[in-house]
Each structure stands twice: as C-alpha cells, then as structure tokens.
Amino acid sequence: MKTYIYSLCICLISLSSFAQSSQKGKITGAMLDENKKPAEFVTMMLVHATDSSLVKGAVTDVDGNYEFDQIPEGKYIIAASMVGYKKLYTKPFSISQANLQVALPVMQLEIDAKNLKEVVVIGQKPFIEQKLDKTVVNVENSIVSSGSTAMEVLEKAPGIMVDKDDKISLKGKQGVIIMIDGKQTYLSAEEVSNMLRNMQSNAIEQIEIITNPSAKYDAAGNSGIINIKLKKNKNMGMNGNLTAGAGYGKLPKYNGGINLNYRNGKFNVFGNYNYGYNERFNTTELNRVVNYENEVSLFDQYNRRTSRFNNNSYKVGVDYYLDKKNTFGFMANGFLNSGKMNVVNNTDIMDGSGNLKSNVALLNNIENSWKSMAYNLNYKRTFDSTGREFTADVDYSKFMGQGNDNIRNYYYNSVGEETQVPLLLKSDIPSEVDIKSFKADYIHPLGKTAKLEAGVKSSYVVTDNDVKFDLFRENSWEVDTTKTNHFKYTENINAAYVNFSKELSKIWSLQLGLRAEQTISKGNSITLNKVVDRNYLEFFPSVFLSQKIGKDHQMAYSYSRRIDRPSYQDLNPFVYFLDLYTYFQGNPFLKPQFTNSFQVSHTYKGGFTTTLGYSHTKDIFTQVTIQDDQTQITRATMTNLDTRQNYSLGLSMPIPITKWWSTNNNVNVFYNQFQSTFLDEQLDNSQLAVNVNTNHTFILPKDFTAEVSGFYNSPFVEGILRGQSMYAVGFGLQKSFMSKKATLKLNVNDVFNMMRFRGAINYSNMDLRISNKWESRQARVTFTYRFGKNDIKPARKRATGLESEENRIKMGN
Template identity: 45%
Template sequence: MFKINNQLLILLLFFILNIPKLYSQSTVGKGQVNGKIIDEKSAPVIYAAVGLLNAADSTKFKVVISDLSGGFNFTNIPDGNYLITVEWMGYEKKFTSPFTIDAAHQVQQINNINMVPDTRQLQTVSITGKKPLIERKNDKLIMNVANSILATGNSALEILSKAPGVTVDNNGNISLRGKAGISIMIDNKQTYLSSAQLTSLLRSTDGSAIQTIELMTNPSAKYDAAGTGGIINIRMKKNTSYGTNGTVTVGGGYGKNYKSNAGLTLNHRAKNINIFGNYNYTNNKELEDLIINRSTMADNQKTYFDQQGKHNILRKNNSYKAGIDYNLSDKSILGFMASGYVNSERTNNDINTLIGSRPFGVDSSVVADNRGKSRYRSQTYNLNYKSVIDTLGQELNADVDYSIFHNSNDIIYNNYFSSNLAGVQAKPPLIFRNSTPTDVKIWAGKIDYTYPVNPKMKLETGVKSSYVSTDNNFQSEGLQNGDWVNDAASSNRFAYKEQVNAAYVNLHKEFKSTTLQVGLRSELTHSEGNSITLQSIVKRNYIDFFPSVFVNQNLSKDNEIGFSYSRRIDRPDYQSLNPFIYFADLYTFSKGNPLLNPQYANAFELTYGYKKTTNVTFGYTHTKDVMTTTTITDTIKKTLLLYEQNLASRSTTSLNVSRPVAITTWWNTNNDATLYYSRFSSPDLLGTPFKSGKLTFLINTVHTFVISPSVSAELSADYVSSQVYGTYVAKPMHGIDLGISKSFADKRANLKLAVNDVFDQRKLQVKSAITMQDYNLSQKQESRVFRLTFSYNFGSSVIKGIRERLNGSSSEQRRVKSGN
C-alpha cells in the first residue's frame, strides 16, 4: 500500500507551527510606533499608505495601511531616527517631525496626524496604462488575455490555440513551438489531467475570467519536472482592490448554435483580512462534422469505409472558488481556499458508415445513433502559509492540499445494419451501453524556502510529496430481448496509485553583466496499476534527477544573449494506462496501455534579445520513449484501434522570432513566427521501422487599433503549415478573428463584440504517416461564432494588494478528467 511520507508531513507541520519562532529570532529591533490619521473633519482616514522612513536619508523602512479606525502600527523597529509619511488620494502628502527609537524610547505614540485636502487644480491629463497584448519577461512570454477583445466568450482552449507558437491537434493535444508534452498550470498550480481530460477542463474555462497566459519553454528546477515541451501557466482574474468590489459579466453568442456565459467575482479586503470568491457559468451548444475515409487489406481484398458523422454537444459548466487570507502579522499570512466545478455534457452522435469493395461503391452500411451523458464534479481544498521572514527577501511558503474528483460517463450505442443504400435490413440491430464511473483522490504537501545570501545571490529550495489514487470501473451491457445483460468480456475495473516525493535547490547569482542560475530537482516515483478484472498488476519504482542551467549575458545596453538547459519528464496519465476499450463507434475505438513508460526530454535554447522587444530563439529538444497515439488496423475485424505506445525518440529543432511593430500611434502589432523540424523514429512499429519528419512554419500576428479613448479594435491572424503529430500528418490550417470594444460609465462598463474565424476557414485534416496505412480524417468544428459580452466593475478601486498562491496538488490534478 501507498502511504504519505510521514517524515515529510511531520516536517511540514513543524515548519507551519514554528514559523513565528523562526523569524522572531531574526528580528533586529524591539521598537514600536503607533498612531492615528484623521481628515479635516476629524474623521478617521482609512486605507491610507503610511510609511516609516529613516530620518537621515528618507529611505523607506516599512509601509503599512491604516485600518478602519485610521490607526497604524509598526513593530520590531531597530534603534535609530525616523519619521512618518502619509499618502491618501485627494490630500496633500504629510510628513511628521523626526523621532528616536532607543533604549529609553521603545514606544512612540504619534498623536492625530491631520490630513489637508489638496486644493491644487490639475489640468485634464489622459493617462493610458494598458499593457500590450504580448510581453516578454525574462524566461517567459506573457499574453495579456484580459486586454484582448477576442478572448471575450471564448474558452481557454480556444484562446490557447491562438497563442504565439501554440498548436492544438484534433484530440486537444497542445504543442509549443513544435514540442508536445505541455504541462498546464492554472494560477501557478499544476492541473494533473490527461490530455483528453485537460481538453475538457480548458473548454469549460471561460476566457473572460483569464488575466494572462504565460508560456515557458524551459522552466527552472523550482517547477515540477512534468512537461517535456514546457509549461503554460493560465492566470485567472483577481479583484485586487481594497474595500468591497467585484465584476459581473454576461455574454451570448451564435454560430450554428447558441452560446451563453455569465460570471461574478467578489472581493472584500481590509487591513488584516481578504475574502474573495467567484462563480462562472457557461452553456454552449456545438456542432462538429466528421468525415473519415479509409481502407483495409485482407486476403488480397480491399474494403473501403466512407464514414460521415454529425456530433451535437451540449455543455453546461459551473465553476466556483472561495477563500480567505488572514494576516497573522505584517510578515505572515494564513490562507484557506476551496474551489471546484460541476459540469455536465450531453452528446448526440449520428454516424453513417458506407462499406464497399471498391471506391465509392456501397455493399452495406451501418447507421449509428449514439447518445451520451456525462457529469463531472470536483472539490479542492488548500491551506497555505506564507512568511516574509525579513526585509532582505527571506521567505517561506507551505501548502497542504486535498482534491477529490468524481466523473460518470454513460453512452448508448444504437447500430442498424443495411445490405445496401435502399436500407434493407441485413441483420438485427446491435445495441449496447457503456458506463464509466471514475473516482480520483489527491493528497499533497509542499514547502518552498527562499534565502538571499546577499543582494546579488539568492538560494531557493523546497520539498514536495503527492499521492494519487484512482478507481475506474468500466461496465458494458448489451440489450437482449429487451433486457440489459452484463458483458463480462468487455467490462473492466482498473485502479491506479502513484506517489511522488520531490526536492529541489536553485541558486541565482548576479555578476556585473552576467546572470547565472543553476538548479537540480530530484523526484522519487512509486506507481502501481492494477487491472482487477484481468488480475494484472504493474509496479514501478524509480528516481530521477532533473538539472537546469540558465545564463544571461548583457552585451550592451540594447543587446543580450542567453543560454538555457533543462531535463524534464512526462508520466503517462491515468486514463492512458487503463487497458479498457472505449468505443467512438462500431469500427473505431481506443485502448490504454498499462505498460506505457514515461518519456524524458533534454532541452537546449540559445536566445538573443534586442532592446527588450525583438527576440530570436534557437532551440533543440530530444525526447526518448515518446508517448504517442498510434492507429492500428485490424485486418480481420476491419476496425481501427487508437493505442498508446512509446516510440523510440523525437527530436525537434526550432527557430523563433518575435517582434512588436508600432505602425502608427493608434496601430500596434505583435508578430511571432516559428520554423521547426520534428522527426519521430522507432525501430519497430507494427512490425516495421518507422520514421516521419516535416518542416513546419507557424506565424501569429495580432493588430490592435485605438479608435478613440473609449473604443478599440483587435484583429488576429494565424497560419500553420503542414505538420507531424507522431503517426499523423496534418494539412495547413489558418484563420482570422476580429473584435471591437466600447467602454463607458467612467470605464467601469465594457461592451465587446467579437467574431471568431471570420471566413470559416479553420478545418483540421489529417492522414496516417504510417506506410501502407490508408487513413484520412476531416474534422470541422463550429468555428465561426459571433459573441457579444457585457462586463461591469463595481465597488472600491483603492490600493491593490492580493497575493498569488501556489498549492501543492496542482500537478496531480492535470491528470484527472473534468468534463467539457
């Protein structure tokens, strides 16, 4: 049996319970300053910025915010001479007379500080502080989604598919600059989902709730080692002002079906407490056309399949989050957060399969009427402690997490057989149903510690332990004489357990013109996959080391170069290890592989930057034991099996260039282009050696237009040339999106109109890259959609100050199905 590492939990509890002792020993003074601030009517001044300054040079020692009574308090002050400064909107900046803290004056009481209204009349000034849509900061590219008109009403997956260098295949697998195996984080938390399950979660995440998307191609050792292609971090919007405030959003859209979304964010922040919460709802009906043409050869006889399907999908999603942060002192915060979702999905899949012995000839047909319903529920609880031990930057974070997931998927397959196009029944209908209840539990704990050795050197270290258990009970039944009868041969129960214990260390050092960061992460993994029905158990125990190196050299004021290296891992997701058979239709199904091994990647990058705007990056990544979905043809049953396997290797060489261009004062562009070559190889795939490779070009350009102070527009265009996904080759794809935004009511209200895929051009077309396998797929989703969204910000908009939180179970959650 698996158990949480007791020593790690004891260590975690020791740190949490003894933090006050740790930093109290590092304080250098015992002085205290108290006071109160009032306005011209002797009323208390709340939420004013109160600074404690060194009297000698006016440098700030500390800053606090006045409370609801107008009071303020400074503690742990070393001996010296000080003064107080107060800043409050609409009033003149106030300075007090100097005072002394020493052995004879340990406590200083500052009598009422009277604020004076600022009577100076200022000329009207137009100030624009809007962030650009695309930014580059250090080792990441940031997409400011909150500023994008085109994010309105779209899902997180739709927005990701338009991010610079990002592509999404027909199964929802995400690649970054040609590299698959992307680890998705939300608010710095790993999501722990399989690729199919992650697609479901991203489709249910409303783009209107996203603040930024961060793309990291070579993360440091501080992050979980999962993600051979890099990390994409989605940061959700947070209402960060003092007082009580919030945002309400309502939207609707139409393509070939209706879409709707709504959301509410609330936040109340006072001196020592912050209470926050949000709720988002989406109700989308979607249509997808699917065409599959293929043939199989058996006994020198070819059989042709012409499959046409229409998939109608109704998704209803409810997601929520609520939490509280409490300042135990001016240096430590204790927080609790609960979040979750309740998602449902109904599908109507009508599939017509024509079968013949010659192209376009029909000898028989199968009409499938498949109906499905799914429900996905999740709750996650996080307890977090943060301590800023001193003003030099010494800091400690601790997290304890517990997550539970329950998913249920029920599908009824109705198959009707005809001997020809006239609809003459060839044999009785085949009707069966599958039910797949899944339960997942995740426990995790982690501690991160930052120690500034000196102003130019910083040490980061931490430990983490996670434990995941899953239970999948796949049940299949057939309809016989009006009764449902269990199909024991097709039913299967699969249980999986996994524990990962990790530790890391990062050293960051700044020289005169050079910055160096070296890190090492170690992860010890224990896993056990138990196919209870087949009485087969697969156990694994392994330890891995993941080094990382980052070097940045300033050549001049405007020129810099950098080099980075990291080693990373992708473990099989829980669903891919489950050996049960999942039917897409009577002739197409998928199956997991309990013997699937993790894949490892070594990634190198060389970068050049000019004036912090133009960036050129050359990258090379080599991945061994690549996990990929292969298409296996059964020549006897004439079926297709989508099966997870390890290919021998994949190598990706890429060149990326990004540059913003300001055409006029009202027209700005962000441009990103990537040229990459991916090559897959295996000495034995389906009995023969396999190699596939292709040179691919990606370009993304975003244009923003400032029409007036309250009206702006945005145009986005992207193009992806033909590319390789393991054993598939995809044809080029392109599209254009357009949107316009109008703000009013003192910029608290905003109305956005957006059109996705203006010319209805986005269509995914793939074929098999395996020699002698005839397989062609065309998938056209409902991509041209008109959306109208209204949002309104209400309440206080005073000083910002909400904190980010990183919980411990986020990477495990990436591998749990959440619904779409």
C-alpha cells in the first residue's frame, strides 16, 4: 500500500509539474462604477475572440480588480456584466510568448444604457468541478455518463463508493443523505437504491457532493449530502430537447425523454418526461465454514438474478413572478416503475474434506412495482436591494411499493435424489411512505459585510409495511406466522436554525450556526407486539472560517455535529430471504448515531484543492452477520457499534495539459477504525484506503469530443467486513452537428469488464467470503436534439428569477 501511494504521488506531481512548466499568460485589469469608485462583484468573462467560447470566469474584488492567470496563447475578448448596467467589452487582445503579461485599461460601468449585441458564450463545464464548499458532477455535459443511471454516475464521482448492496459511502463513511432538488427523499436504503438504479442520467443536470453542510441543512448524514439536481431549462421563449438512446452489455436496454420549457416576463413553465427499459443480471457467490461439535460443514452458495425494469419519471412546474419582489412556484414530480426478477440459488453443503453431503435449490419469481408522487408549493419575498428575503416551501409526497415472491425450495442428497417434499412460499409485500413537510427561511443582511439567516422546519413521516407470507402445506396455502409481520413507523422532526456570517476583514470570513432538532418516533411491530418509542432533543453547532493568503491561496476551517437516524426498513424486524440458510432481519432497537467532524482545506489559484478531515462517530450502525452454528444459518442485520474514527486526505487537481486536452484528478485517502464489543469479543478493525478518480477531455477536429475516465477503490473495511479493491475504465466519444443543436454520443463503461465486489468476514465463529458481479460493461449510443429559442438574453427580471430558483434549491432541505 505504501509503495502504491508513493508511486501515485510521484505520478501526480509529475503531471502537475508538466502542466505548470508550459508558459501561460496573465491578464489584469480594473473596473469602476458610475461614480468612478471601485466596482466589486462585477462578472468578468474571458472568451475566445474567434468563436466566443468561454475560457474562464472571474469576479472583481473589493478594490475593483480582476485577474486571469494560466491563460494559453490566443486572441481574446473580456465581457463585463452586472445587473442594472450596460454590458462592456474590451477590444480584442492577444497572449503570446512575447506578450505573456497583459494589463488592460480601466473600464467604467454605465447605467441605463441600451443593450449592445451580446457575445454568445459556448462553453462546456468539466465533468467534475471542485468548489470551496462542495464537489459538483456535471452530468448533463458528460459523454461517459450518457444513457447511464444515476447510480452508475455516482460510481464515477470522486470519494464515492457503492458496495455490493448498493449502499453508498462518501470518503469511507456510510450514512449519506440523498436529496432530489434540495429536498430529502426520506426513503429507505433499498428504496433509494431502486430509485437511483432506475433514474436515467439524461434527466439529471448536476450532482452536488457536500461533505460538511451548514446548519441550514438537516442535521442528518454523518458523511454529508448528495443533492441530485434534475434538469430545468432556464432560457427565454419556447425551447426544449429530445433524447433517445440504446445500450447493450449482456442484455439490452434503451431510453428516451423530452424536456420542454416556456419562459416570458411573468411565467416560467417547465416539464420533462423520461422512459427507460433495462435488463440486467447479478451473481453472488458465498462461501462459508461452519464448525459445530467438532464437525466442519462447507457451504458453497451461488445466486443468479436476472431482471427487467420499465421506468417512467416526470416533472412539471410553473414559476410566477408577481412583481420584482414576489415569486410563487408550484412543482410536481414522480415516477412509475415496474420490474420482474428471476432468482436461481444453489447451495452445496459439504463435509470438511469437500465431499458433497446435500444440496438445496431455490427458485424465485419476483414482481415489483413502485410509484411516487411529490408536490411542492414555494414562495419568495424580496424586501429590498440589500438581499433581505423570505422563502417558504410546503411539500407533500407519497411513495407506494408492491412486491410479490413465489419461492420454491428443493432438497437433494449427494447423488441428486430428492430427500423431502419441496417447500413452497409466496409473499405479498406492500409498502407505503407518506411525507408532509413545511419550512421557512429568512435572510437579513447586517450592513455590507454581515448576514443573519434563520429558519424553521417540520416534517411528518408515516410508513406502513404489512408483509404476508403463505406456506403451501397439505395441498393448501396457509399463513406462515413465523414470517408474516405488520410494521408501522411514524417520525416527526421539528427543527430551527440560526446562521451568522461576517467578513471580518479582506482576509478572514466567519460563519457560525446552530441547529436544534426534536425527534419523536414510534416503531410498532403489530404482529410481534413490539413498540419502540423515542423522543429526544439535540443541538448541532457548526463553525466555518475562511482565510485568504495572498492572491493564490485560500484556507477554510470547519466543524459540525451531525446525526443519523435508522431507516424504518432497518428498524422493521421483518425477514428478507436470500435462501434458507441466509437472510436479513431488521433491528427495532437501533439507536441513532452522532458524528463530530473537523475539516481543513487549502485551495491554490481556485483549482488545486487539498482537504484534511477527521470525524468521530458514536453508536455507529452498520450491517453485520451473526451465525448460528447449530442451525447453520447466517443472519444479516444492522447493529450499533461503539465508535468509528475516520481520517481523510483529499486532493483535487484540475490540470490543463494542452489547448485540446484537459484533465481533472481526485485522490481521497482515508483511514477507518471501528472499535466495539460485539458478540462478546473485542472488535478493532481498521484499514488505510484510497479512492482515485481521473477524467480526461479531448477537443478533437470537426466538432468531435472524447472523454476517458477511470476510478480505483483500494481494499477497505466496514464494521466486521473487509472489502477488496474495485476499479474500472470508461470511454466516450461525441459528435456535434446541425449547427450544434444535435449531438450523438457513444460511450462504453468498464471497458475491460473488471468491476466486481469481493469481501470477507473473519470474526468470532464466522469464516465467510462473498463475491458479487453485475453487468458493468455496457456500450451505449445516445442522440440529443435541442430545439426552440436557446439564446440567453440579459433581461434584469430574468436574472432575478434565476437567482430565485437557484437560492430556493440551495436552501431547500
């Protein structure tokens, strides 16, 4: 491991040195307002003089100065814009080896001037953007993500790992909160997994990864927040796009969608619909050793699942700008998905010498359906030009799922003869989640350098799982009382927060936050007559401090306390079968876990970012296995371990190699240590692990663009499990045509078919190994056509509307 890390660092340093050794230019200038005073916060855009494509953006500082550095040779123009002022443009100028330092004349803003003919900016965001407070994955512009699902895109994101059960961890920590358009899903881990596996990437604009959220976000999520922002067109007039695609790995898949938008001075109406058909397979191999009364039994279990899914998702909404100060909005979204799965499971039971003793074969035909409907009403009031504003959101959503199993178990001896009557089971598994939420936020500026934010939120969640199992016995079906279970769970969270931020000087900025959350929950297993009531109030402070060191360096320091509550599925004592010898069961006595996180980050020239973090989690809940040697059954469940300590080091390195080749590299090194008393033994499981993501973009002649991406996850630990390394390489090619209104994308994921999960548990009386493989290598072709009016005009009202939507999304929780 040390050799690998050393070699990796040498490679990255060499790349960085190569990128910095080429001679790049520097551009400086200054802006004045109408009174000839320094103009701050003016947007400056550096564009190519030949085709007006965006090169880099900047904002003037408090002294009105701006700067662009590391600019390659070429001919450029700078466009300056600010709401309420005339757009300004410099004369064309050049960067060359003979003229690397360009000082432009001072520019002065003018009020109420006529609009000049604007520069049409044709820029493409990188797949991964590292910002000070978050990492942004630009799904909309990515070639390698075209035609994929949301889960497959997350697998490529820096610092994110997806295990064999589709559980998501961020920088080595599970407990990530998944949000859609800034709103928490409230779904269980399995339901979130199904949603992400069936959500098409062409419906996604961006994915935001927030590792240390402020107090205005929900306190849930010890490792952070993943916010999936769905597409919403922001252009004026009528416009939209059509998408169609097809793919194949070992099984076929295809998708299509339409996105429409109409916007004028008062209204913005938008909507989209996406459809996907996906066939896939998954295989799991499980090898166990059971030692009971000096007799060794070897279990060799093989499970293969093939599935077919039909997925429909939609989103519609309208924004109404009553006047300059009041904006109302309504949005509805949801999905309607269905699937069928065929499961074949074979279990060979052998003696200690490997001789076959018996065999159990399981067949299961599963039918599932899921549908969700969510509605949002929102309002924004802007009081004055200082930034004082009030926003409110009312949300209601309902999730309904239905599952049916048809399980057949057959028993054979060593020579293939049936030894007993087949065991036949069937199940009816309905699930309902009902969510109501209200929140309000208020922002009050305190002068020019300080701001006070405050807000309240209340959510009420009701879930109902009435699982019924029937057993075929003596030529008739009867209720299996050992597996049937009716479980209800209610949760009410009431929260309030306050944030204070202030620029202490030109160098230091401070933000202090405090959030209080009262949790009232009740888990009621009606069948088992088990009730768990909880009522607790907790406080979650946060501190953020930023420091500017010269023009090129910026430091940030942060602390926050967070909570994770068990999902209702993990609390539900219902039994989920893999086979007769392996099953999962919920734990109604799970406690919430609490995490204290510290983070220090350094940013160099707005691009190279280094982050150092530490977190301590108490009562961490994680999945474990418990083996009964007498019955030879292994049960998986969730339990609370005493503590987990996480140390992390993250590096983000965007490196422009040439004019036509740019690369973004992310390295995350983390050390996890789990300590607890579990199964009457002392657990001390730790591992140093590495996650590496690299993305390369190539601008080719004749409107071709190519991407190559790859990731590597080193061995890791999670509770009592030790996982092995995972890695993959992807490739994409894009062609633009029809005046760049149409694009055709070809991409191949996991080109070398290397992705698989492998892990082992050697703890207490358990000795087991697991291997999981899925259809990771897939080739896809995607066609997109944009139509309608797509020019972006500098209307003042429209800019305010954009701010309204963006702020509402950012502040939503």
